[in-house]
Structure formats: C-alpha cells, structure tokens
Amino acid sequence: MRNERLKWLLLSAVFAAVTAVFSQITIPLPLIPITGQTLAVGLAATILGSRYGTLAMIIYVLLGAVGLPVFSGANGGLQVLVGKSGGYIFGFILTAYITGLILEKTRFSFGWALVANHVGMVVTLVCGVIQLKYVLDIPWSAAVMSGGVSFLLVGVVKAVLAAWIGIKVRERLVSTGLVQVNKPTLS
C-alpha cells in the first residue's frame, strides 16, 4: 500500500518533468505560443487520474514559481505566473483535476478520455483568456480570439493524442502490474 502510493507520487514527479520538457516544444504566435504543455497535462490526467495528475501540475507550477526554467521558452519565475500566459499555467492544475475527475466518474476508456480531454482543453483556455485579458488590458473579443480561438484546432489534435496515448499507457501500466487501480480500465 505504502509502495503503491510511492509509485503514484513518483509518477506525479515524472509527469511534472515531462510537462517541463513538452513546454519547450513551441511554435511562436504573436501573443501566446503554441506549446506541447497541454498534451502533457492531458497525458498526466488520463494516466494518473485527478489526484496524482493534479499533484503533477502543482509540482510543475511550483518548480516554475521558484525560478526553474520549466515554462515555455525555458522561462521561470513568479513574473511568468503573473504575466500574460500565467492563466494557462494555473489552469493546468484545474484542467488536470477536472479531466481526471471526469474519467474517474465515468471510466478510463478512449471515448471518455476524448470527452475529458476536450473539456480540459476548454478549462485551460478559459483560465488563460481571463488572465490574458486583464494583464494586457485588451478587449474580451481580442483576448478570446488570440488567446482562445486560435488554439482550438491544435487543441483538438492534442486532446485526441492525450486520450489515445494516455489510455494506452495507463492500460500498459496496469496490465504489467506496475501500478494498481481500484477500477480496472474498461474499453
């Protein structure tokens, strides 16, 4: 039992690190870049569920808050969190929680993972748009278009990837006995 908990804690730390690496995959846009972060958040939640997926994101945000270069463009520090992209980063915590919770309340199948990851995408974008609007003091329409709508298409691609890869990895972790889950994965 204690070993099991330790494994999930270690996996949370691993996914915090994975998120830091995926943050460095960026395509620059005028205001906010396209990044691999949301794929990592979706994977963490789909594989680890709400509790440990959220923990992974809390570790990630704390690492960035103390100045480690884990955010996009190898940035770190509180100034990023209070800056134009901080809302997305805080949103990763809520996203991981809600995505994982949907899967726990339903089941860890590809279909539900698709639903959960799309809801998660919207949660991240809403959090991001709100902070973007107030930090840059721009109209809601500009914040929604440049901070939300412009990420929808790529967000769908990442949500599908997170659902597909996440469920496969979770199934493999369970079937090889690396981790135990209360509710076995159903397809």
Ligand SMILES: O=C(O)CCCC[C@@H]1SC[C@@H]2NC(=O)N[C@@H]21
């Ligand atoms: O500075 C950071 O590290 C945060 C960047 C946030 C990028 C956001 S996350 C949601 C949306 N989808 C993307 O691919 N990029 C933005």
